[in-house]
Amino acid sequence: MTSTFVGMPAFPEAARTALGDSQLRANLAHATSTIRAKRARVVGEVDDWEQLRLAGAAVKDDVLLHLDEHLVRLEEALTANGAVVHWARDAEEACAVVAEVARSHGVDEVVKVKSMATAEIELNEHLEALGIAAWETDLAELIVQLGEDLPSHILVPAIHRNRAEIRQIFTDRMAAAGRPAPDDLTDEPARLAEAARLHLREKFLRAKVGVSGANFAVADSGTLVVVESEGNGRMCLTLPEVLVSVVGIEKVLPTWSDLEVFLQLLPRSSTGERMNPYTSTWAGVQPGDGPQEVHVVLLDNGRTRALADEVGRQALRCIRCSACLNVCPVYERTGGHSYGSVYPGPIGAILNPLLRGVGTDEQTDSLPYASSLCGACYEVCPVRIDIPSVLVDLRAQVVDAPRGGIPKPEAVALQAAAAAFSSAARMSLAEKVSGFAGRLLGWQLGRRGRTSLRRIPGPGAGWTDARDAPLPAAESFRSWWKRTGGRDA
Amino acid sequence: MRDGVSARDDILRDVRRAVGEARRPVDVPRDYRRERVVEAATVDLFAERVADYRAEVVRCSLDEVEARIAAALPPHAQVVVPDGLPWAVPGAVPDDRLTPAHLDGLDGVVTGATVGIAETGTIVLSHGPGEGRRAITLVPDLHVCVVRADQVVAGVPDAIRLLDPTRPTTWISGPSATSDIELDRVEGVHGPRTLLVILAG
């Protein structure tokens, strides 16, 4: 499994660093508030949006609960359409297939459509080690690749960069990768897009092998679908002689007509448009039009593990729209890098632990806690993934994984709390103790009659570093009720 | 092959294990709007929504199409035309298996379309006669696309029903664009930077 960025610290530490970067926070706040407003507007004009969400979730559930049957049908249809189907248990197997196709055509470069699956398996790094350059052609991916950076958003991997930073990256780095940026490049978005157009055009025109993912794979017709904006996808899917598509096994849709749901849900949720500029569909090899050698790699890489998780399997409905990232107050402040994966944000906080399993590394285990459980993600998710419930269930798995070992201080504290809460008598005793302690502490601070604390020593310091803490009340409600029976309220 | 077992067999086995007893039929509620009647307003909406993407929309009668095409092209432009295009185009270059580099040297392309979707302002090509293979509407910088009013449908489900899944299709909603810089839409990246739609009839 290779979907963690190497050496990433656990979420709270990574987040702390990110929170200190005011440029990053400004970029993110600007970008996410722009996209939130756009999404809300175009979703608001669809009067059957909730029905579409219900249909989308149900289609995906049906797919997941009969995934083996759909995959076999997909394979048959693709093969009948002249495509070569490969299966890959993990990243290594998938990368090996792509490398073999490239090698068999003697090429030292491929052009790539933005694809989460190929980012997840770190295809570029793998190909590079074999001397094959994988050129990212999506503008944001290009920015990340040229900047030797990491992606921080599903839809817009360079969302953490503003226009000035992008101009700098193009000016400094384009020349080493091909056609240099124009000398008079400004940070106007249209000029930056123009620079990318010129830089990439020579690569498109000479490419022999294209690599893509797929947003959907229709089982009954063997049709793959790529949804995009810039036309780089069309370039990669159409101009090369050979096309390899790496497709997660959960991307299957049973029938062509199911697209009528998803081609409404996806664009409005992701870029906040009624429809994205370009969608391409293709069914294997089309004589005389486009690549005449077509490969499809069906990728597991942890998906069957996620599928086995009763609560978590709904995460496999995800259509990677990134709406949950854009509304997430945690993501907006910490950015995508804090999640240490190509899948950041709320979906990343559940998908990474589901794909990798919990209880093995601290970084993965920290992700289900990277949420205040505010539920904004569930509210916007076009396929109704109940992310908060999956987060809570994964927290239980994290806690359960080492049961029987040495309990963490947190476990001791929560077990003590649970013991107190399992009986009112014990709870009132605990309150007396803490009420007493609170008053004592207040008195020691020399401020009798104060109602809040500026600093709690020990583990509570995380609270009082920036917030005042309330003092326990002099008389709990429970004692008051006992004394008065609720009469002098 | 790993340990003598193919990845295919392994994955299918793991899927079956993972689903286990949870396997059950799932009812898909299809009470979203699936079929809608096309009215005169539908065609107006199509024109309006295509224009929203900053594509240019020209409306005319069916017999004005050729004149509108001619007016849309820059003087002396060299434009590729697919086989089966029912209209005469000045400066037409037939698509004779032109290479990508050759296409890159041309000024534009003129095609018909298969479906227009009003609600989303989308044109769908299915790359048969009159529309041509995918590359010709991709590489040149100007795409003049003729959509007949009787090809316009109301929504995405209406379009899906008319399309053949075994044909390649390209769904075009405005000119090439990106939102990758600060999530603001900018027109004009790799596909044709100018999309001109002639809505006829």
Next chain:
Amino acid sequence: MVTCLNDALFPDAAKAVVRLLHRLGVDVEFPEGQTCCGQPMVNTGYVEEAVPVVRNFVDAFAGYDAVVTPSGSCAGCVRHQHAIVGRRSGDVALQERIAETSPRVYELSEFLVDVLGVEDVGASFPHTVTYHPTCHSLRLLGVGDRPTRLLSQVRGLRLRELPQASECCGFGGTFAVKNADTSVAMGSDKARHVRESGAEVLVAGDSSCLMHIGGLLGRQRSGVRVMHLAEVLAST
């Protein structure tokens, strides 16, 4: 159900509920066996530990027509998470008792508007107020505009709009401690919006969120007070 937090730290909010319900002619009891809904354990992943807490909950609240709580979060936990804890226990009898008690648990504004059918509770509170819809009341329970409908009937109360009201304040229970930096960053923005609203008093339906936002407002010496919705509705 007064909730463990109100019991120990914010008894005034709980007393206000009693005062308000008495005034509306409701017969109020405080089953003394009650402790906590179990949310702190469940949301931290200690579902096993939550089993006896939930057992205690159904023991304490069995047989009442309605259980009212001044917390969207605790009501949300009971209605959405107790069943999960029940499944984990493997105890069928407990699951059945949960199925009986859970639907009868109401957040205060739901109880007032839906069960009692009142929006004007006869309160008077001559202050400028802004309302923060807490996440669990807004999204988990869907209380909608019930709280603001109640507030708009309070004599003398001037309700100011809170910018970006529906965004989380960053409390999140265990999140406030485990991810303290992020929690504070979220809360600081919320506190800033509260100040921008120009209100003297911030009102919400969860003492936990108020403790968090209030703690930040206090640290910023903003002069804005925080009050539970129940306290405002109980004022005369």
